[in-house]
Amino acid sequence: MGSIRVRIALATAGAVTAVLVAGCGQAPGSAPEAPESSSAATRVVTDVTGAQVTVPATITRIADAWPAHNEVVQMLGAGDAITATVLIEKTAPWLYVVDPALREAQTVFTNSTANTERLAQARPDVLFTDKSTQIAAKTTELGIPTVQLGFQNYPDLKKMVSTTADVLGPAAQQQAVAYNAYLDDTLGQVRGRTASLPADRRPSVLHVYSLNPLVVDGTGSIIDEWITAAGGRNAAQVTGNVRPVSAEQVAQWNPDVVILASSAFVAADTGAQTLDKLRADPFWSQLPAVRDNRAVINPTGGWHWDRYGIESALQLRWAGKTLHPELFGDVDMLAETRSFYDRFLHHPLTEAEARTMLAAQDPQ
Amino acid sequence: MSAEAERDAPAGVDGAAPADPWRRGRWPVVTILSVLLVATVAVSFAVGVTAYPPGTIVEVLLAHLTGRPSTVARVDDVTIWLVRMPRIVAAVLVGGALAAAGAAYQALFRNPMVSPDLLGASGGAGVGAALGILLSWGSAGVQLSAFALGLAAVLVTYTVGTLVGRGTESTLTLVLTGIVVSSLCSALISLTKYVADPDDKLPQITFWLLGGLETVTVRGLLPLLVPVLVGLVPLMVLRWRLNVLAFGDEEAASLGVNPRVVKAFVIVGATLMTAASVSAAGMVGWVGLVVPHAARMLVGPDARRAVPVSALLGAIFLLVVDDLVRTVLTTEVPLGILTALVGAPFFLFLLARGRRAWT
Structure with missing residues (x-):
């Protein structure tokens, strides 16, 4: 009789799962499509994987799963919109000085994991991530526009900055053009002096x-x-x-x-x-x-x-x-650093701060 | 609260453990565990960053299963249906599959230290996944290559084991070949980790090797469900024959059971389940080793009950652990770390309490 119970129990378990999974056949998120966001304007960007990602025209909440990219968002003027991040203050103390709003952001990612539930609850308008296809597949299913980015060299660094700016809007695009021009200038100058x-x-x-x-x-x-x-x-x-x-x-x-x-x-x-x-x-x-x-x-x-x-x-x-x-x-690294932070990261540094940075020390 | 009930049940049965291990316990363990599993699933839907009342959960589930309109806010709908549901279903399937496969293997190889990755299923799947990530395949491609190489590794173990054993396919040669294939696989995994870009690919490979359910998609449930259910069939159908095999191959043959056929079917079933689990959830250790021990403490070594009880216990165990992963910290600890942290002391506890369960 135990064995009959076993069979019944397993059959029930199997049936329940089968029904659940069958229900998944319907397009996910097909039921309650809330009118709140779908009516707003959108734009389409192409990410590094070639995927066409539709993002809202106005971005007010950003999730960023790529440590170094949080600074790009800050440069493009949206640092205070980061609500979910991979950073903790200890890993990038200077960035938290430059963008104090990061202290309000929840850390929901690690280098290799994502807390999808907290991410969903943070309701980001867009998620920036380096190329982790597994996490991107999940966040896309959650309805979060997921922009995968990455670069290995300077030309692709510029592309990454432009793509991010395309997501964030016209003001960000201007800043991206300025940064890319600065990078090109620097590369040209430095290479020019050492070429011979x-x-x-x-x-x-x-x-x-x-x-x-x-x-x-x-x-x-x-x-x-x-x-x-x-x-x-x-x-x-x-x-x-x-x-x-x-x-x-x-x-x-x-x-x-x-x-x-x-x-x-x-x-x-x-x-x-x-x-x-x-x-x-x-x-x-x-x-x-x-x-x-x-x-x-x-x-x-x-x-x-x-x-x-x-x-x-x-x-x-x-x-x-x-x-x-x-x-x-003729290059004064203190002055160069201070002007870079002022111009691109919206945070003027004191001379002492710049000195600390050049010595690779954490902020005092 | 479910954890408490879980603890109560073994204590109750254990106190009244019969002298004859073949006698059925007096408690309807399967029924109790089934109810417990359903309760754990219900609680798992409710707990998390936001706690939801039963009404909201039922409304969301019904809306998606029947296509009825619902009034639940989109963020709650996403959380319940797209975040929690796939994780809960996957935890139940993976936990149940690994524990059932482990129980079957421990009976088949007459060895309590055996886990479902004995013949190289996890190692092979690990190589497949690491390779897929290294070659920048999509998430479906990574899963598929993990599944395929998991099966291939066991096939290699079985073929080589049979060849080395000169056609007799003794259990010992099979187990030893499995160990060889597994370490070969872990060397290959280390090699892919070595050549992987540490800023880009390495975190992904590490993530996969530590296991986790947060990336299981709703669409990804079907490729998990089908092999697990298909693999469960031979285990359930043949489980009484596993008891006969416990007497040794010759005795089993004299009792009219063909040990080769039983072995082959159980290995195929367990491998299907393990490879599917590992390719969906990564390497989640300890479930397949510890849970069958707990099951045998509850119901004794009779495979007829130990296999289904293991499946149910495994499902409950992994579900509870994944709930912890989901809720305790704001960032997630990889599942495989937590199953080891919970599983290893629990295993010691089991060892200290009842050697009787196996010997």
């Missing part, structure tokens, strides 16, 4: 992402692109971003310059403290670049200058001045 350098005057540069484990950035990355533009060569003969390498390889590459990303700082140490430790380290202290004080700290602002973000525009000049002070004597 012969190979033997291009220092080899090791960009260290992490010291322990030892991880560096190789060719085929935006890091390689700015090193080259600034008149250097990438010392790391590996392909791609964030590649683990051995100390032996580093010794063999024998870089002329070592650039430490803020992610390479040891625990709670500042950049300066990390450099001190490096000079005391048995391996690193033997490396000529470290021994002869050619190891430097990469600045970090609202987002890491050295990685995939809009402040890469500042990185280009900084790298040029760091590798070739004689060619970039």
